[in-house]
Amino acid sequence: MTAAAFTDNFKGALLMMASMAAFTLNDTFVKALSGELPLFQLLFLRGILTTALVGLLAWRLGALSRRIPRRDWQLVGLRLVAEIGAAYFFLTALFNMPLANVTAILQSLPLVVTLSAALLFSEPLGWRRLSAILIGLCGVLLIVRPGTEGFTLYSVYALIAVGFVTMRDLCTRRLSPETPSMLVTFLTSGAVMVFFGLGSVVDSWVPLDGGAALKIVGASVMVFGGYLFSIMVMRVGEISFVTPFRYTGLIWALVLGWAVFGDWPAPVTMMGAAIVVGSGIFMLYRERQLSRGGKTVGA
Structure with a gap:
């Protein structure tokens, strides 16, 4: 790896960690409001400012002047529905569960997306990555612990949220390259704002x-x-190098959950989270190894 590539990867890792920190801080602010505001009012008010900021960024990037191909509108519509469903179920779970627990369940997303893409779109998936996914899903079961006293309806809500986010990401992966991502993000933010505004x-x-x-x-x-x-x-940087740093979101959730709400996960939850993160990192490492070797990703 050259010095320039190392520098770019380092910048990319910092940006990924900053992104995860920002999203986790958002979750912290929202959870802190759980006893003060109804969910629909909260998401509507947050959506007004968020949509304005995202719209400004989309305008600065020139995304608002571009068009979405007609063949992509159905995918965009499904993505909007998925984002609304994910917001409702994730934040309802967040209102009623420790921050770190909900975040730990959400760390299974790359595993679920990869498995769903293989099942729905016949994307190649080798036995090593499949094994990592199955082990990671066992880690999710340790976090959720169905049939025990720690299991609640809101654990199911968190799992449903993972399902909706998976649907969102799969739709995103099928969009044409011509579709501007910032325009889709702006439309999504606006749809969430309108939906919860009407509901409020x-x-x-x-x-x-x-x-x-x-x-x-x-x-x-x-x-x-x-x-x-x-x-x-x-x-900035190589995606295969930078992506594993998304798991730093769990570290932020542990720190903020303890510092702000006084919550700390049970040992079995921590074990499950470690399994999920370890499986995800191995899967990403395997993808990077195969792509560099010029082999089929599913090998």
């Missing part, structure tokens, strides 16, 4: 005090920061 009409609104307003602003800025850093990551 049914609920009684709660007046905002200064503290709640600041938390909403903080959550909006962190979501925008997460999107921004994610875009910057794609332009």
Whole structure:
């Protein structure tokens, strides 16, 4: 690896960690509001500022002047539905579970996406990566622990959220290269805002005090920061090198969950999270190894 490549990979790793930190800080702000505001009101208010910031970034990048190919509109529509479903189920789980537990379950996403792509799109998947996925899913079972006292309905909500995020990511992977990602992100943010805005009409609104307003602003800025850093990551360093650093989100969740809410996962949950992360890193390492060797990814 050349010095320039090392520097780019180092920058990419820092940006990925910054992205994960931003998204986890958003989750922290949102969870801190769980006892103050109804979910639909919270997501609508956060969505107003987030959509404005994302729209500004999309405009600066020239994405708003481009068009989505007609053949991609169905995928974009499915992606919007998936994002709305993911937001509802993930945040409902977040309101009722420790931050680190929900985040640990979400770390299974790369495993589930890879397995789903193999089943639905016949993407190649070798026995090593399949074994890593199955081991990682066993780690998820240790986190959720069905049939035990620690198992709740909200654990199922977190798993449903993983399903919706998987649907979102699979739709994203099938989009044409001509479709601008920032335009899709802007439309998604706007759809979430509109959906939860309409839903909030049914609920009684709660007046905002200064503290709640600041938390909403903080959550909006962190979501925008997460999107921004994610875009910057794609332009710096090797994706295969940078991607494993997404698991630093779990470290942030552990630290913030303990510092802000006084939560610390049970040892069995930590063991399950370690299995999920280890399986994900091995799978990414295997993909990188095969791609560098010029072999089929599923070998």
